[in-house]
Amino acid sequence: MHEYSIVTALIEQCETLGAENQAKAITRVEVKIGMLSGVEPALLSQAFETFKLDGICANAQFNMQIQPLVLQCHQCGQTSEQTERTIICSHCQSNNTQIIDGEDMMLMQLEMDT
Amino acid sequence: MCQDCGCSMTHDHHHDSLHTNPQLNDKKTLSVIHKILDKNDVEAQHNRDHFEKNGICAFNLMSSPGSGKTTLLEHLVDQTDMKYAVIEGDLETSRDADRLIAKGINAYQIQTGSACHLDAFMVHGALHHVELEPLDICFVENVGNLVCPASYDVGTHKNIVLLSIPEGDDKIEKYPVMFRRADLVLITKSDLQQHFDFSVESAKAQLAKLNPDVQVMSISVKEPQSLQPLVDWLATQQAGLKQQLAEQA
Numbered sequence: 001m002h003e004y005s006i007v008t009a010l011i012e013q014c015e016t017l018g019a020e021n022q023a024k025a026i027t028r029v030e031v032k033i034g035m036l037s038g039v040e041p042a043l044l045s046q047a048f049e050t051f052k053l054d055g056i057c058a059n060a061q062f063n064m065q066i067q068p069l070v071l072q073c074h075q076c077g078q079t080s081e082q083t084e085r086t087i088i089c090s091h092c093q094s095n096n097t098q099i100i101d102g103e104d105m106m107l108m109q110l111e112m113d114t
Numbered sequence: 115m116c117q118d119c120g121c122s123m124t125h126d127h128h129h130d131s132l133h134t135n136p137q138l139n140d141k142k143t144l145s146v147i148h149k150i151l152d153k154n155d156v157e158a159q160h161n162r163d164h165f166e167k168n169g170i171c172a173f174n175l176m177s178s179p180g181s182g183k184t185t186l187l188e189h190l191v192d193q194t195d196m197k198y199a200v201i202e203g204d205l206e207t208s209r210d211a212d213r214l215i216a217k218g219i220n221a222y223q224i225q226t227g228s229a230c231h232l233d234a235f236m237v238h239g240a241l242h243h244v245e246l247e248p249l250d251i252c253f254v255e256n257v258g259n260l261v262c263p264a265s266y267d268v269g270t271h272k273n274i275v276l277l278s279i280p281e282g283d284d285k286i287e288k289y290p291v292m293f294r295r296a297d298l299v300l301i302t303k304s305d306l307q308q309h310f311d312f313s314v315e316s317a318k319a320q321l322a323k324l325n326p327d328v329q330v331m332s333i334s335v336k337e338p339q340s341l342q343p344l345v346d347w348l349a350t351q352q353a354g355l356k357q358q359l360a361e362q363a
Contacts (some may be wrong), residue, residue: 002231002262010150021144031150038265038291085290086323095326103294105150105265114142 003039006105007047011057013107018056023112026060030109034067034102036085041066069102154266157234161241161269166359168246171352172254174268176292177276178285179258182302182335184210186276187253188217189335194345196250196352201240203232203257210255220244231262234269251352260289272297272351279306283313286320294325298347304332304340 010031018026029048033039041064048062069082075094082090087097149155165172175183187200199220202211211223222243224236237254246252254270256263275296277285280303286293293299299321301314314332321328329347333340 002229002265005229005231005233006150006265009153013148013150013152017144017146021142023142027141036291036294038261085294087326088323095322107146107148107150110144110146112142112144114140 001043003043003047004051006039007044007051010048010107011051011055014057014060014110015055017110018112021112021114023056023114025113026057026110027113028061028063028109028111029057029107030063030065032065032067032104032106032108034104035069035083036099036103037105039105065108067102067104070100071097072100073097151266154234157238158267158269161234161238162271164238164241164246165252165269165271166355168249169356169359170246170249170252171272171348171355172252172270173348173351174254174256174263174270174273175276176256176260176263176273176296177258177278177302178260178281181258181276181278181281183255183258183276184213185335186300186302186333186341187214187219187255189338190341190345191217191219193338193341194348196345196349197248198251198253199244199246199249200253200255201232201237201244202255203236205229205257220249226257230257230259231266232256232268233266237268251348260285260292264289264292264295271355274298274300276300276302277317278303279310279312282310283317283320286317286324290324293321293328296325296328298344299328299330300344301330301332303334305334305336307332 014026014029033041033044045062045064052058052060071080071082071087071089073089073092073094074096076089076092078091080090087099088095089097177183200214202221202223203226204210205226205228208223211221214221222240224232224240232254254268273295275292277299279301301317318330321330331343333344
């Protein structure tokens with residue numbers, strides 16, 4: 001259940017950004033969660049609803065975009081999107097690929113009342 | 115209970131209309147694109163700097179509970195001349211650190227309480243209790259857990275993931291994030307192989323789909339010679355880091 005620690009870090013980030021922008025409240029938080037980031041989206045969302053209560057995010061809507069894996073193939077040069085947890089290029093079946101998206105957890109956008 | 119009309123609905127069914135009405139609020143949208151664990155990652159880099167200042171290559175040992183992390187560290191000392199210390203993470207007790215200290219290994223225990231993983235801040239706190247100067251390498255033995263520790267950079271250089279024969283070869287597919295993060299996978303308790311249906315070939319096939327560059331070794335502390343490839347690998351990583359640091363200097 002590391003989702004609680006992750007949400008704590010996220011809310012801290014929102015508070016810092018909110019203060020920097022003289023926000024009265026944060027009304028929407030957009031995050032991007034990679035398929036291979038090791039986070040369970042349902043738990044993350046539940047953790048956010050639990051932890052947001054006292055702070056600047058108290059009334060914030062939490063939107064998650066689940067990011068599939070994006071592979072850059074070094075064999076055929078094409079990029080491909082994977083919804084399975086594999087790094088095999090779907091064009092040429094090579095495993096000489098690089099994951100260019102889908103492994104990270106990112107805060108993407110905040111909407112705030114100023 | 116709803117804060118606006120006292121109905122029993124808990125979701126914010128009133129708020130949407132409010133949000134879209136520009137008359138009521140001055141909204142500002144800020145595009146940020148920050149890594150959520152950015153603070154941890156900064157601290158992790160700080161830990162790596164600590165290690166590198168002392169020429170130490172650090173390894174994050176991860177696996178499920180009971181796959182043999184502490185046992186490996188207890189036995190490794192007899193197979194290598196490299197000096198190492200261990201930062202131990204467990205929810206409770208200092209048993210693991212005590213076991214290592216009994217073998218003459220410098221170990222410091224972090225008790226995480228209820229946290230299921232170590233993060234860079236916990237490891238940083240522990241680093242100040244470990245004398246780094248005499249060391250060649252350092253191990254961070256993470257909390258036994260194949261899920262949560264995978265998301266946290268603790269400031270080590272390489273990830274070693276252990277998978278014991280009794281756990282079964284299907285764990286790679288079941289816990290892909292952890293095995294994706296591995297630089298080395300150690301199949302431990304290999305002396306038990308004849309008693310279990312663990313297929314090393316199938317484990318390797320799964321890893322090829324997820325993490326083709328990873329190295330795989332079968333080891334057993336009951337067969338000390340099986341640790342030799344691991345000792346060589348650790349020495350190679352250490353030498354590689356030292357060379358890298360020399361080039362930067």
